[in-house]
Amino acid sequence: MVTHTPQGIPGDPINVGLVGTKKEVVHAFAVAGWDTADAVTLRTAIDIGESVLFSRPYPDAPVSRLLFEGRAQDLAFEKPVGDSADRRHHVRFWQTNT
Structure with missing residues (x-):
């Protein structure tokens, strides 16, 4: 199973x-x-750009939208790995009935 942009x-x-x-x-x-x-x-979008440009933390920065079975993620989480939003771990989840 793979997501798509x-x-x-x-x-x-x-x-x-x-x-x-x-x-x-x-x-x-x-x-x-x-x-x-x-x-x-x-x-x-402006805030994440400033985070990357000025190396400022943005712990709640948005993640890009990926689709699974035609739907965007229901939840997304991230964990910073430095002072800028360009270095972070992130994960997405989709609610399913299975």
């Missing part, structure tokens, strides 16, 4: 599944030091 370009593989409610998943990631990613807006 909105343009249909293959993205990241789906390689892990979690069982739990949205509240449980958000709580577990928060306890582990991961931040919920902001939605992509004009403001957050």
Whole structure:
């Protein structure tokens, strides 16, 4: 299973599944030091650009939108790896019924 960009370009593989409610998943990631990613807006796009340009932290920086079965991620988390949003770990999750 592979995600795709909105343009249909293959993205990241789906390689892990979690069982739990949205509240449980958000709580577990928060306890582990991961931040919920902001939605992509004009403001957050400017903020992430400034983070990269000026090496300023942006712990809630948005992640790019990837699609699985035609749907964007339901949750996205990230963990900084430095002073700028261009260095971070991130993960996306889609809610499924399986």
